Amino acid sequence: MSNNPTVSAVEWFKSAAGLTISLAVIAALAATIDRGPYILVNTVVTGGMLSLVAMGLALVFGVMNIPMFAHGEYFMIGTLVAYYVFTPMNGYIDQHTGTLAAALLPLVAIIVAGLAGGVMGVLTEKLVFSNLRKRSRENWVMNSFLLTVGLSVVLINLHQLIFGTEFKGIVGYWRGAPLSIMDVFISRDRCMAFVLAAVMVTAFWLFMTYTRTGRAIRAVSQDETGALIVGIDLNGILLLTMSMSCALAAFAGASLLFMYPSYPSVGLEPLYMAWFVVILAGLGNVLGAVVGAFIVALLKVLTVEYIGSGWEFVVPSVLIIIILIFKPSGIFGSEVRGILDK
Amino acid sequence: MEIANTAPQAGGLSGLLEKVCFTPAGLVGLAVLIVLPLIPPFNQEYLVRWLVQAAFIAALSVAFDFTAGYINIVNFGFCAIMGLGAYTSAILGLRTGLSPWVGIWTGAVTAAALGFVIGLITLRLRGIFAACLAWFFGLALMGLATKMVWLTRGPLGLRAPRLFETSSNVPYYYVILAMLLATYLVTRLLVKTKMGLAFQAIGQNMEAARTSGVNPVYYRIVNFTLSCALAGWLGGFYAHYYGILTPDMMHTSKTVEVLAVAYIGGRGSLWGGAVIAFPFIFAMELVRSSLSSLPGLNLIIYGLLLILVMIYYSGGFAEFYNQHFRKKEARA
Incomplete structure (x- = not known):
């Protein structure tokens, strides 16, 4: 390894991560020149929200070793709570367009939904995972995976049972003419969705890097026993991780309510996409998940643009299968130890 | 209940039974299943339909368990492969x-070919990665079935010729029962050979297995291919029984259904899923038809049961049975 920046830059470009990112950027630019800047805008907005969901997924895997199959259901809870909080406010906003309250009330709905997701995460950890952890840690990854499969079935059908199957959607959070960026008109909701995602990702990154709790979480993800030895409250950290990642998913769901009306299985699509992301980026690699989210979003946008809608599961999954064949631990690699053996 | 003496030196009837992988209790169960559609109240058409469905899920869960319970790879695209066979x-x-x-056999061959490919690709991957890869394959297959409208008619549904001319479900029931039996016997006989031991060794600890001279490449591919072939074979039955195919049959939730039955029945037992499928499907259908004002309740019970079994009784029904109804030396 050389310290020469040029050499290390070349090295980086030759690595899997560098290659993929460069290719993605080139593809995005080419498509933008070919079809217009809306491709770039779509990619950025979709990728922003996808990164929230994928980050939570990567976090839960990295820290708790749970391959979460029910993550989309927290997205669903987010959309549901935001719908029921926001609908009563709608009339008020209609009468007071342009006021500060009209700008802030949607934020309240989104934040409440995020908090509800966090509470659900706490419940899930307390009722389900801590029980399994107490009883057996043998074959943990597979067992917890199946547990989340059951959880997903239960949550989807609880939604159906209590709230019915009809689409519970809203027209939009923020009123007003769409904004024009790079000659593309984007609705205010989309802009806000991206801004919110950017804020959350930054806040999350700062939290993980600079706070004591964030460091403790990273410590647990690196070595659980070591973390216990230095006096980290393991159960507290696990609880916090679960609740945080569920809150992120619910937050994403709430911010995207205008695109994804709430219905029982609304979470499946974000879940598939988020799984593509974490497998692509390397399971448990939280920062990689953010980059991966944009790559998968680009793949999705390009597929819809050039091949047609409906293919967005086929093309990305085939590409990811190909990537997995050559790079089983994901393009950014995974720092979580022992994943391959579990 | 008579208890099987499965010691190797046993001769006579139980020795014969042991050779064909049945205990007397299992034989009684099979006999009951054979006469069931002839005795009231089970001779009503809708109940026979449930029986067919139960036997179908039972056979799928046996084939699923052959991979999940032995080489410890959860094939999350299982129903997509079944759908490939059906299509x-x-x-x-x-x-x-x-x-x-x-046609049923051609379905088995294509599914086996795909299983071979997936098996090859997942070779380098373990546990959850392999499950994800199979899952992505399943998603891609389902996407293809939805979009290749010229071939599959997509969500409109593809009509398939039925196996029998009659509208009665009874002949179908005997066909699927025979298929269930064949699935069980093939997997069970394989598992009892040296190969089965190798499967288990790979499933428990791949490094240790490799060190002991077990070649994981070969065994994993054989296992995966066979399991997928069985899935495609059963898929062929699905096509010619229901007579209509939609891409929905390849959905992940269908795999989850099979998975739940296999795990509640007991992983690594093969027969557990087959036994539990019958009461289970009946209970689910009863809940669904009697409480139709509460849609989805049966699936909630489903999920809760899976969660409870995974937390408190990870051996499932098979472990429960082995602990309470079998002599120690006879335990599998």
């Missing part, structure tokens, strides 16, 4: 006029 058989039947009886 192959149905399309061949429609386009070339191939008899469904032959």
Whole structure:
């Protein structure tokens, strides 16, 4: 390894991560020149929200070793709570367009939904995972995976049972003419969705890097026993991780309510996409998940643009299968130890 | 209940039974299943339909458990592969006029080919990665079935010729029962050989297995291919029984259904899923039809049961049975 920046830059470009990112950027630019800047805008907005969901997924895997199959259901809870909080406010906003309250009330709905997701995460950890952890840690990854499969079935059908199957959607959070960026008109909701995602990702990154709790979480993800030895409250950290990642998913769901009306299985699509992301980026690699989210979003946008809608599961999954064949631990690699053996 | 003496030196009837992988209790169960559609109240058409469904899920769960319970890879695209077999058989039947009886086998062959490919690709991956890869394959397959409208008619549904001319479900029931039996016997006989031991060794600890001279490449591919072939074979039955195919049958939730039955029945037992499928499907259908004002309740019970079994009784029904109804030395 050389310290020469040029050499290390070349090295980086030759690595899997560098290659993929460069290719993605080139593809995005080419498509933008070919079809217009809306491709770039779509990619950025979709990728922003996808990164929230994928980050939570990567976090839960990295820290708790749970391959979460029910993550989309927290997205669903987010959309549901935001719908029921926001609908009563709608009339008020209609009468007071342009006021500060009209700008802030949607934020309240989104934040409440995020908090509800966090509470659900706490419940899930307390009722389900801590029980399994107490009883057996043998074959943990597979067992917890199946547990989340059951959880997903239960949550989807609880939604159906209590709230019915009809689409519970809203027209939009923020009123007003769409904004024009790079000659593309984007609705205010989309802009806000991206801004919110950017804020959350930054806040999350700062939290993980600079706070004591964030460091403790990273410590647990690196070595659980070591973390216990230095006096980290393991159960507290696990609880916090679960609740945080569920809150992120619910937050994403709430911010995207205008695109994804709430219905029982609304979470499946974000879940598939988020799984593509974490497998692509390397399971448990939280920062990689953010980059991966944009790559998968680009793949999705390009597929819809050039091949047609409906293919967005086929093309990305085939590409990811190909990537997995050559790079089983994901393009950014995974720092979580022992994943391959579990 | 008579208890099987499965010690190797046992001769006579129990020795014979042991050779064909049955305990007397299992034989009684089979006999009950054979006469069930002839005795009231089970001779009503809708109940026979449930029986067919239960036997179908039972057979799928046996084939699923052959991979999940032995080499410890959860094939999350299982129903997509089953769907591939179903579509192959149905399309061949429609386009070339191939008899469904032959079509079922072509379904098995294509599914086996795909299983071989997935097996090859997942070789380097373990546990959850392999499950994800199979899952992505399943998603891609389902996407293809939805979008290749010229071939599969997509969500409109593809009509497939039925196996029998009659509208009665009873002949179908005997066909699927025979298929269930065949699935069980093939997997069970394989598992009892040295190969089965190798499967288990790979599932428990791949490094240790490799060190002891077990070649994981070979065994994993054989296992995966066979399991997928069985899935495609059963898919062929699905096509020619229900008579209509939609891409929905390849959905992940269908795999979850099979998975739940296999795990509640007991992983690594093969027969557990087959036994539990019958009461389970009946209970689910009863809940669904009697409480139709509460849609989805049966699936909630489903999920809760899976969660409870995974937390408190990870051996499932098979472990429960082995602990309480079998002599120590007879335990599998």
